[in-house]
Amino acid sequence: MAEEHPLVVAGDDTVLDEILRVAAAAGCEVDRAPDLHAARGRWARAPLVVLDEEAARLPNRLLRRNKVLLVCKGAPTPETWERAFNTGSEKVLSLPDEEGDLVGAFADVLEGPARDDGVVIGVIGGRGGAGASVLSAAIACRAARSGGGGLLVDCDPLGGGIDILLGAERDRGPRWPELDLGGRVSMTALSEALPRKRYATGSLSFVSHGREVLGPEPGAIEAVLSAGRRSGRTVVCDLPRQFGAETSAVVGLADLVVVVVPAELRACAAAKQVLERLEPQARRIGIAVRGPSASGLAPLEIASAVGAPLITSMGRERSLSMALDRGEFMVKHRGQLATAAADVLAAVRGNLAGASR
Structure with a gap:
C-alpha cells in the first residue's frame, strides 16, 4: 500500500x-x-x-x-x-x-510520535585542553555503534571544528554557518543533510563549526537538540568554556553535563569555577577525571575537590594523539576512552530510568 x-x-x-x-x-x-x-x-x-x-x-x-x-x-x-x-x-x-x-x-x-529514550549530554572541559572534544566524540561514536543512534554537535566556535577531530573535514554536508534552521526541525530531514563519519559498523551524524568564527543562534542549537531527542538519539554536545547564550541553551536542555578534569590541582580549581557557572542551569552534573596524576591524586579525590559526583576516569592512550594528527579518530573497543564513554552512557541512561520509576 x-x-x-x-x-x-x-x-x-x-x-x-x-x-x-x-x-x-x-x-x-x-x-x-x-x-x-x-x-x-x-x-x-x-x-x-x-x-x-x-x-x-x-x-x-x-x-x-x-x-x-x-x-x-x-x-x-x-x-x-x-x-x-x-x-x-x-x-x-x-x-x-x-x-x-x-x-x-x-x-x-x-x-511519528516522539520517543522517550532520546537524551542530551553536554561535555565541557574543566580547564583548557582537558580533552572534552575527544570524550564527546567517543561518547557519540559509542552511542551510534550501540544501535540507538548518535548525533555529535559542535558548540565551540573556537575549537577548530569537530570535523577535523573526526578526520571528516573533507566530507560534504553543511556546517553551522550553512545550516538554515528556524523553529522545529525534522531529524529525518536533518540526517539526510548532515555529513556522517562512517565506520565499518555504522556511521555518526555530526554538526560541526566551519573555519569561520561564526556560531549558531541558540534557537538553532535548541532545534537540533530537540530533533535528536524526539527521534530517540543520544545527542552529545562539545561545549566551549566560554559561557554564552549558546552554552546556556545546551546546559538547560541537557540530561547530564560532564566536566572533564585532568588529575592536577590547578585543573580542580578551574573546574570548580566551571561548576559554579553550570549549577544554576544544569539538572545533573558529573565528573570525568583524566589521569594519570603526577602527585598520586585518586579520581574520587579529584571529584570531591571539584564538588560533583565521579562518573568515570581514564588514562592516556599513547597512540591516540598520533592517530588524531593523521585524521584517524578511532575509539578502541576495549581502551580506556571507550570504557569512559560507556560509563557516561550508563550514567545518563540509569538516571533517566530512575526518574521514570
Missing part, C-alpha cells in the same frame, strides 16, 4: 506557496487539492489535512476527522474562526507568526 502524505487543500496560491515552503523545511512530502470537493478521495486517509481560508469558504460535506489545521495570513478574523468551526479544524495557525507550529505538525507526521 502506498504511503499516505499530508493533504494540503488550498485555493489561494500565495498561501499554498507558504504551506509548501514550510512542508519542504520539515522534509515532508504532501499531496495537494484545490478545494474540498477535489480532496474527497484522500480526505479520510491523509495523516494530516491543512486548509487555507479560500478552501474553507465552501461548505464541508466530508466526514469530520481529527488533525485538520486551518492556515490564515495574519491575525484570524471572526470569519476565520467560523470557517475553522465549519470545517472541523482543531487549530488555526497564523502565518508567519505560527510557522514553527506548522513545521512541527508536518514533522510529527514524518517522524
Whole structure:
C-alpha cells in the first residue's frame, strides 16, 4: 500500500506557496487539492489535512476527522474562526507568526510520535585542553555503534571544528554557518543533510563549526537538540568554556553535563569555577577525571575537590594523539576512552530510568 502524505487543500496560491515552503523545511512530502470537493478521495486517509481560508469558504460535506489545521495570513478574523468551526479544524495557525507550529505538525507526521529514550549530554572541559572534544566524540561514536543512534554537535566556535577531530573535514554536508534552521526541525530531514563519519559498523551524524568564527543562534542549537531527542538519539554536545547564550541553551536542555578534569590541582580549581557557572542551569552534573596524576591524586579525590559526583576516569592512550594528527579518530573497543564513554552512557541512561520509576 502506498504511503499516505499530508493533504494540503488550498485555493489561494500565495498561501499554498507558504504551506509548501514550510512542508519542504520539515522534509515532508504532501499531496495537494484545490478545494474540498477535489480532496474527497484522500480526505479520510491523509495523516494530516491543512486548509487555507479560500478552501474553507465552501461548505464541508466530508466526514469530520481529527488533525485538520486551518492556515490564515495574519491575525484570524471572526470569519476565520467560523470557517475553522465549519470545517472541523482543531487549530488555526497564523502565518508567519505560527510557522514553527506548522513545521512541527508536518514533522510529527514524518517522524511519528516522539520517543522517550532520546537524551542530551553536554561535555565541557574543566580547564583548557582537558580533552572534552575527544570524550564527546567517543561518547557519540559509542552511542551510534550501540544501535540507538548518535548525533555529535559542535558548540565551540573556537575549537577548530569537530570535523577535523573526526578526520571528516573533507566530507560534504553543511556546517553551522550553512545550516538554515528556524523553529522545529525534522531529524529525518536533518540526517539526510548532515555529513556522517562512517565506520565499518555504522556511521555518526555530526554538526560541526566551519573555519569561520561564526556560531549558531541558540534557537538553532535548541532545534537540533530537540530533533535528536524526539527521534530517540543520544545527542552529545562539545561545549566551549566560554559561557554564552549558546552554552546556556545546551546546559538547560541537557540530561547530564560532564566536566572533564585532568588529575592536577590547578585543573580542580578551574573546574570548580566551571561548576559554579553550570549549577544554576544544569539538572545533573558529573565528573570525568583524566589521569594519570603526577602527585598520586585518586579520581574520587579529584571529584570531591571539584564538588560533583565521579562518573568515570581514564588514562592516556599513547597512540591516540598520533592517530588524531593523521585524521584517524578511532575509539578502541576495549581502551580506556571507550570504557569512559560507556560509563557516561550508563550514567545518563540509569538516571533517566530512575526518574521514570
